[in-house]
Amino acid sequence: MKILVPVKRVIDYSVKPRVKSDNSGVELSNVKMSINPFDEIAVEEAVRLKEAGKAEEVVVVSIGIDKAQESLRTALAMGADRAILIQAGESVNDDIEPLSVAKLLAKVVAEESPELVLLGKQAIDNDLNATGQMLAALLGWPQATYASKIALQEGSIEVTREVDEGMQTVKANLPAVVSVDLRLNEPRYVKLPNIMKAKKKPLDTKTPDDYGIDINPRLSVVSVTEPPARKAGIKVESVSELLDKLKNEAGVL
Amino acid sequence: MTVLLVADISGGELNEDSTAKALTAATQLGDVHAVCATTDAQAAAETMASLQGVDKVFSVSGEQYQHALAEPMADLIVSMASDYDHILFASTTSGKNIAPRVAALLDVMVLTDVMEVKGSDEFVRPIYAGNAIQTVKSSDAKKVMTIRTANFDAAEAVNSASIETREPLDSKMPTQWVSNEIQESDRPDLTSAKIVVSGGRGVGSEENFEMIINLADKLEGAVGASRAAVDAGYAPNDWQVGQTGKIVAPDLYIAIGISGAIQHLAGMKDAKIIAAINKDEDAPIFQVADYGLVADLFEALPEIDKSLS
Numbered sequence: 184m185k186i187l188v189p190v191k192r193v194i195d196y197s198v199k200p201r202v203k204s205d206n207s208g209v210e211l212s213n214v215k216m217s218i219n220p221f222d223e224i225a226v227e228e229a230v231r232l233k234e235a236g237k238a239e240e241v242v243v244v245s246i247g248i249d250k251a252q253e254s255l256r257t258a259l260a261m262g263a264d265r266a267i268l269i270q271a272g273e274s275v276n277d278d279i280e281p282l283s284v285a286k287l288l289a290k291v292v293a294e295e296s297p298e299l300v301l302l303g304k305q306a307i308d309n310d311l312n313a314t315g316q317m318l319a320a321l322l323g324w325p326q327a328t329y330a331s332k333i334a335l336q337e338g339s340i341e342v343t344r345e346v347d348e349g350m351q352t353v354k355a356n357l358p359a360v361v362s363v364d365l366r367l368n369e370p371r372y373v374k375l376p377n378i379m380k381a382k383k384k385p386l387d388t389k390t391p392d393d394y395g396i397d398i399n400p401r402l403s404v405v406s407v408t409e410p411p412a413r414k415a416g417i418k419v420e421s422v423s424e425l426l427d428k429l430k431n432e433a434g435v436l
Numbered sequence: 437m438t439v440l441l442v443a444d445i446s447g448g449e450l451n452e453d454s455t456a457k458a459l460t461a462a463t464q465l466g467d468v469h470a471v472c473a474t475t476d477a478q479a480a481a482e483t484m485a486s487l488q489g490v491d492k493v494f495s496v497s498g499e500q501y502q503h504a505l506a507e508p509m510a511d512l513i514v515s516m517a518s519d520y521d522h523i524l525f526a527s528t529t530s531g532k533n534i535a536p537r538v539a540a541l542l543d544v545m546v547l548t549d550v551m552e553v554k555g556s557d558e559f560v561r562p563i564y565a566g567n568a569i570q571t572v573k574s575s576d577a578k579k580v581m582t583i584r585t586a587n588f589d590a591a592e593a594v595n596s597a598s599i600e601t602r603e604p605l606d607s608k609m610p611t612q613w614v615s616n617e618i619q620e621s622d623r624p625d626l627t628s629a630k631i632v633v634s635g636g637r638g639v640g641s642e643e644n645f646e647m648i649i650n651l652a653d654k655l656e657g658a659v660g661a662s663r664a665a666v667d668a669g670y671a672p673n674d675w676q677v678g679q680t681g682k683i684v685a686p687d688l689y690i691a692i693g694i695s696g697a698i699q700h701l702a703g704m705k706d707a708k709i710i711a712a713i714n715k716d717e718d719a720p721i722f723q724v725a726d727y728g729l730v731a732d733l734f735e736a737l738p739e740i741d742k743s744l745s
Contacts, residue, residue, distance in 0.1 A: 199698065200564040209568050281536070282545050309563050309570075310679075313546050316506065316536035325610035326506055328533050331673070341614065346529040347627070347682065348446055349674045350617040353505070356610045365663075365680055366673065401545040405558065405571040413705050416726035418717075422739040425711060425729050433709045433726065435631070435688040436655070 185240045186229040187297035190222040192254040193308045206406045211275045218254040221303025225363045227370040230262035259381035260373040266386040283398040285317035290394040304362040315362035325355035331366040440520040441470040450480040453628035454526035456590035458583040462524050463489035464553045473501040485597040498604025508607035510537040527582040535582050544576035551587040565679040566702035586685035586706045624658050631657030632686045637664035638693020645670045647737045662694045678703035693733045696721030
């Protein structure tokens with residue numbers, strides 16, 4: 184089977200985002216960018232399925248500016264076979280909305296005919312948690328979100344989902360869209376020879392126009408601000424002082 | 437215009453707290469109709485009808501809605517959508533599973549984790565794990581959104597709205613439910629508890645985590661955990677508080693042996709009072725704690741236990 188893995192290039196998870204002084208967004212110039220951590224887990228899972236002989240080909244796709252190539256090369260170095268970059272947006276600040284991304288991905292799916300789309304449950308920039316569900320809707324495919332365990336079966340995939348109440352296991356008919364959560368796996372470290380090899384793997388470049396998709400946003404950003412700061416309180420000296428403050432000052436015990 | 441609120445239901449019962457909070461957001465947008473869909477929706481619909489601000493409740497009973505799977509749920513909501521400008525869900529894993537599917541079928545964007553309603557088309561939501569707050573205006577004809585429950589008070593149960601029974605749809609079921617692994621407990625629900633006692637990596641082991649559980653039980657609170665504690669196997673994943681776990685806003689949050697990583701703070705900084713016990717006086721948790729105690733938790737916890745007895 185063929186697996187399609189969409190990946191997004193986002194601000195590195197270890198960087199603390201800074202709000203721009205004009206409140207138009209978050210500062211992204213000269214900031215370390217990486218593959219969205221949840222998407223990295225999706226790539227790892229797809230590559231493991233290939234290594235286990237359960238998948239023949241892993242295709243990665245990214246929608247974004249030219250530099251999104253870096254994320255695709257990372258995925259190729261991890262073991263994906265080839266990549267597609269859909270160049271959309273001029274500036275690193277152009278965030279393509281999940282609805283547009285899902286429409287583009289639906290076209291890629293129509294061309295590539297994968298049996299499984301594996302992707303991160305959300306991107307850590309806009310935290311929308313929407314692309315997988317939207318893609319499944321547009322394709323009329325089943326969806327299984329927040330996967331912490333997957334098992335491919337004949338014609339179906341069994342997915343254990345992390346839900347508020349605990350774990351839920353469902354079985355989805357293939358083809359399906361599965362969005363992955365943190366505990367599915369730990370992505371490998373990419374070794375230098377694999378980075379060199381990845382440079383020779385095929386990477387196709389396309390544009391939204393090639394697919395006839397309008398990517399104009401439906402949402403406009405009015406402002407982006409710092410969250411209200413929570414100010415540090417006081418240090419107490421002892422357990423009895425802590426309990427006294429909680430009881431008599433805060434009134435919460 | 438009227439708002440359609442999709443009730444959050446699990447195991448046939450209304451998740452009253454999260455739904456009542458989403459309802460409060462819905463009442464800021466107009467009259468509210470709620471839909472309850474599960475195997476036998478009557479009981480959930482009756483609870484829903486008792487919440488202040490609901491004008492009408494649709495009760496839809498069908499096996500296909502038993503586990504709130506996204507495919508049949510989205511079909512149902514889309515079939516009702518023409519009468520509404522706003523379709524709201526609570527920001528639970530269930531709401532966030534279904535809402536984007538509904539939005540895509542209606543060819544509109546989805547807004548998840550809405551924390552403030554500024555107007556009929558302007559909403560506030562956190563981005564970058566709560567490190568920035570974004571205000572957005574939607575140009576879509578219909579707004580599909582999930583409501584971040586920590587930012588809204590629960591509507592009270594003082595109402596008696598009318599209940600209308602609707603026929604279920606004959607949906608395709610491309611996904612089948614297999615099993616649930618759910619921790620049964622008498623403790624209050626983590627997202628609605630007045631007091632949450634959480635342990636982090638500093639707790640050191642699953643056995644030591646019993647100390648956190650004992651304190652929570654003594655205070656009649658819920659038990660939480662940091663991602664580090666969950667990853668280390670000290671606590672189950674559904675106890676995780678943080679950006680990728682649960683968002684909580686209790687009256688009192690007690691963080692024990694938790695350093696206070698950004699992703700953890702994103703899940704609990706809306707608590708009214710935060711108390712922290714950590715032996716590292718430079719731990720970031722002290723920058724948000726109202727009351728910080730620099731102490732070894734293995735000495736402090738037995739002392740608290742003794743004082744409370």
